[in-house]
Amino acid sequence: MILKTMKSESRYKIPGGKLLRVFLEYSEDTKTIQDIRITGDFFVYPEEAIEELESILLYTPIIEEDLKEKISRFIETNDVTLVGLTSEDLVKGIMMCVSYE
Amino acid sequence: MFHMSETWRLLKTGYADAYTNMAMDKAILEAHSEGSVPPTVRFYQWNPPAVSIGYFQSLEAEVDTLECRRRGVNYVRRVTGGGAVYHDKELTYSIVIGESHPEIPGNILESYSRICGALIKGLRHLGINSSYAPINDIVVNGKKISGNAQTRKNKTVLQHGTILMDVDVDTMFTLLKVPDEKIKGKLIEDIKERVTSLKQVLGREVAFDEVADALKKGFEEEFNIKLVEDSLTREEEELTKEFKLKIFSREEWNHRR
Numbered sequence: 001m002i003l004k005t006m007k008s009e010s011r012y013k014i015p016g017g018k019l020l021r022v023f024l025e026y027s028e029d030t031k032t033i034q035d036i037r038i039t040g041d042f043f044v045y046p047e048e049a050i051e052e053l054e055s056i057l058l059y060t061p062i063i064e065e066d067l068k069e070k071i072s073r074f075i076e077t078n079d080v081t082l083v084g085l086t087s088e089d090l091v092k093g094i095m096m097c098v099s100y101e
Numbered sequence: 102m103f104h105m106s107e108t109w110r111l112l113k114t115g116y117a118d119a120y121t122n123m124a125m126d127k128a129i130l131e132a133h134s135e136g137s138v139p140p141t142v143r144f145y146q147w148n149p150p151a152v153s154i155g156y157f158q159s160l161e162a163e164v165d166t167l168e169c170r171r172r173g174v175n176y177v178r179r180v181t182g183g184g185a186v187y188h189d190k191e192l193t194y195s196i197v198i199g200e201s202h203p204e205i206p207g208n209i210l211e212s213y214s215r216i217c218g219a220l221i222k223g224l225r226h227l228g229i230n231s232s233y234a235p236i237n238d239i240v241v242n243g244k245k246i247s248g249n250a251q252t253r254k255n256k257t258v259l260q261h262g263t264i265l266m267d268v269d270v271d272t273m274f275t276l277l278k279v280p281d282e283k284i285k286g287k288l289i290e291d292i293k294e295r296v297t298s299l300k301q302v303l304g305r306e307v308a309f310d311e312v313a314d315a316l317k318k319g320f321e322e323e324f325n326i327k328l329v330e331d332s333l334t335r336e337e338e339e340l341t342k343e344f345k346l347k348i349f350s351r352e353e354w355n356h357r358r
Binding site (some may be wrong): 001011016017018021023037038039040041042043044045046047081083084 | 155156157158159162163180181182183184185209210236237250251252253254279
């Protein structure tokens with residue numbers, strides 16, 4: 001069986017002014033994340049947490065509740081501060097990559 | 102007993118290329134976190150002009166790198182978050198200070214506000230009323246005149262930012278990518294309405310040194326300190342060279358996202 005990888009991206013203007021741009025590769029069959037880049041003009045403290053977050057999101061199913069759970073837990077346990085975006089915004093940016101509207 | 106104010110270091114490092122400028126801010130951050138230099142305020146400029154992008158931005162998505170090369174404009178990724186900036190006719194400042202310094206709020210937004218307070222007091226000395234616009238801007242009559250970005254590493258704060266002396270939105274948009282070419286014209290007109298400069302506000306050309314003198318006073322008043330002009334230490338000069346070579350001039354860094 002060949003797993004087909006889909007490429008997608010989203011632009012989400014966050015309330016408050018920052019722009020979140022997510023670049024996503026996901027498996028069409030299993031709807032899991034194969035690669036993800038979370039980019040934009042927001043602030044994350046410490047900055048390196050974003051790369052760590054991207055790596056723990058690999059192979060996660062693109063399901064709103066799962067993403068929300070995983071992202072919020074990561075932010076809390078690693079004492080990460082987000083400025084200009086929230087974990088809900090991150091979930092929204094990822095979900096927008098797979099919505100067809 | 103009377104209160105003796107602290108002395109901090111002021112660096113005026115003049116013009117440098119983008120890689121050197123970003124390397125120097127990181128070098129000061131490292132030197133201060135090791136305790137080898139006092140809290141430091143730096144004023145600087147860019148030659149050649151440059152685009153800097155925030156740590157989290159995608160270079161290819163935000164910057165027309167081909168057009169930058171064609172025009173001899175450098176591009177560099179910052180260690181700080183925030184947005185893309187075209188650095189040309191501006192004063193750029195940086196401040197490096199311990200996270201636990203009594204003048205620096207632990208809360209990140211409050212510390213932005215406090216450091217921007219020094220710039221606002223400085224602008225007052227030029228006869229300009231401005232205010233802090235969260236998260237990281239300073240505005241005059243509702244228009245942006247300054248953008249700022251902060252990181253914290255090794256218990257040390259580095260905040261850098263710009264005061265626009267003049268602004269060229271048209272050139273800026275030849276260097277930055279826009280989501281939709283069809284609305285580029287409209288976007289440029291919008292930005293022109295939302296951004297201003299010292300030249301626009303004061304209706305005259307303003308020299309770099311005049312701005313630097315005003316901001317120096319602003320920092321001294323806001324933090325109740327004395328700024329004394331000095332130079333980089335030998336260690337900082339070495340670190341600057343190292344960071345330029347190993348980080349900021351490298352594709353692995355600038356194209357990493």
